[in-house]
Amino acid sequence: MKKLLLLIIPFGIFTSCNKPTDKSAENLAVQVQELKEKYRPGLGEYMMGIQLHHSKLWHAGINNNWKLADYEIGEIKESFDNIKAVETDRPEVKTISIIEPALAKLSDAIAQKDEKEFRKSYDLLTASCNNCHTTNHFEFNVIITPTAPPVNNQDFTAKP
Ligand code: HEC
Numbered sequence: 001m002k003k004l005l006l007l008i009i010p011f012g013i014f015t016s017c018n019k020p021t022d023k024s025a026e027n028l029a030v031q032v033q034e035l036k037e038k039y040r041p042g043l044g045e046y047m048m049g050i051q052l053h054h055s056k057l058w059h060a061g062i063n064n065n066w067k068l069a070d071y072e073i074g075e076i077k078e079s080f081d082n083i084k085a086v087e088t089d090r091p092e093v094k095t096i097s098i099i100e101p102a103l104a105k106l107s108d109a110i111a112q113k114d115e116k117e118f119r120k121s122y123d124l125l126t127a128s129c130n131n132c133h134t135t136n137h138f139e140f141n142v143i144i145t146p147t148a149p150p151v152n153n154q155d156f157t158a159k160p
Pocket residue numbers: 043044045047048050051054076092093094095096098099125126128129130132133136138141143
């Protein structure tokens with residue numbers, strides 16, 4: 001009898017898991033949605049990540065560390081792509097293309113390993129960050145060219 005129960009119980013669990021009722025599927029969908037909302041980074045959190053990459057990008061570029069500069073600009077682009085995909089309920093995201101020309105110019109300068117062009121395009125990038133902030137009434141978030149490295153546990157110089 002015990003053996004029979006051991007066989008029947010897992011079978012019962014298996015079939016009930018396999019065929020969720022409409023109600024339980026619905027509950028699951030609601031739960032997934034709630035979790036997505038709860039653990040989704042806000043726009044301000046994405047921006048703080050971008051702020052750090054913006055600063056690291058500067059120190060990589062002025063050290064002619066083009067591999068690191070390429071990595072940092074990649075991270076910035078990825079963050080903006082994520083914002084576009086995730087922050088669909090934020091109206092500010094409609095103006096995100098403000099940043100695109102500057103990112104394209106900087107990518108070119110990095111690919112050309114051209115420090116002079118890098119510095120010029122970096123100014124354009126920073127101006128574009130502020131342009132978007134002003135357009136969206138967040139003009140009090142003023143971005144500048146960094147005056148010191150953002151962290152002291154990373155070496156920004158290029159290695160041969
Ligand atoms: C879509 C236009 C847009 C662009 C482009 C943009 N931002 Fe923002 N940024 C915002 C908005 C909107 C906020 C306010 C977010 C919030 O609700 O907290 C913000 C906030 C910030 C903050 C404040 C975050 C905090 O909580 O302390 C920083 C820092 C920041 N942005 C950095 C940057 C940098 C650096 C760039 C350029 C590389 C940039 N942003 C480009 C729209 C933009």
